[in-house]
Amino acid sequence: GPKVLQIPSHQIIDMGQMVTLNCDPVSNHLYFYWYKQILGQQMEFLVNFYNGKVMEKSKLFKDQFSVERPDGSYFTLKIQPTALEDSAVYFCASSSDWTRAEQFFGPGTRLTVL
Amino acid sequence: GEKVEQHESTLSVREGDSAVINCTYTDTASSYFPWYKQEAGKSLHFVIDIRSNVDRKQSQRLIVLLDKKAKRFSLHITATQPEDSAIYFCAASMSSNNRIFFGDGTQLVVKP
Numbered sequence: 117g118p119k120v121l122q123i124p125s126h127q128i129i130d131m132g133q134m135v136t137l138n139c140d141p142v143s144n145h146l147y148f149y150w151y152k153q154i155l156g157q158q159m160e161f162l163v164n165f166y167n168g169k170v171m172e173k174s175k176l177f178k179d180q181f182s183v184e185r186p187d188g189s190y191f192t193l194k195i196q197p198t199a200l201e202d203s204a205v206y207f208c209a210s211s212s213d214w215t216r217a218e219q220f221f222g223p224g225t226r227l228t229v230l
Numbered sequence: 231g232e233k234v235e236q237h238e239s240t241l242s243v244r245e246g247d248s249a250v251i252n253c254t255y256t257d258t259a260s261s262y263f264p265w266y267k268q269e270a271g272k273s274l275h276f277v278i279d280i281r282s283n284v285d286r287k288q289s290q291r292l293i294v295l296l297d298k299k300a301k302r303f304s305l306h307i308t309a310t311q312p313e314d315s316a317i318y319f320c321a322a323s324m325s326s327n328n329r330i331f332f333g334d335g336t337q338l339v340v341k342p
Contacts, residue, residue: 147328159332172329218264219330221274
């Protein structure tokens with residue numbers, strides 16, 4: 117079936133550095149999402165994105181976070197600067213129809229901030 | 231905001247038996263309820279969903295039930311097989327936006 121890819125699978129960085137997480141969504145999808153899952157906790161919504169704009173973001177989407185999808189390439193989540201509490205697995209998802217809400221998820225990027 | 235609770239953190243059944251995973255939600259505005267499965271080391275995989283205009287939906291061995299009054303929904307897996315073993319997540323979403331609220335997941339183990 118359709119696949120969402122995420123690069124890298126693991127990333128370890130020092131607190132205060134910048135990190136960019138990359139998502140390669142399903143090719144004909146137009147809606148994109150990021151979710152965050154801290155170890156042992158629920159998966160939580162961060163942000164969704166359509167037509168070059170953030171449509172909705174949660175309180176977890178701090179000012180240090182930004183998303184973009186320049187020229188139809190990767191959908192990225194950038195964190196600058198990173199903090200210890202940003203350590204989590206970040207899942208990207210994409211969907212083809214806003215109202216259907218059937219989202220296809222990537223395998224996640226495990227981010228460790230030291 | 232919406233809060234989805236998944237009642238069983240682990241569930242163990244014998245192959246061939248049925249498994250039932252129960253969830254509740256809080257927001258009456260939620261109208262879309264997908265279920266996802268996550269096998270070890272893999273990403274979330276959509277399995278089935280139900281919308282608030284129906285109270286039952288079946289896809290092969292999977293049945294989802296929705297009780298809007300009680301704000302409860304459940305996933306029934308009939309004739310379970312070892313390959314059904316995974317973590318199952320229930321979720322809720324409102325029709326006006328696509329933000330999904332997840333439960334904590336249920337680890338289903340199907341013993342041969």
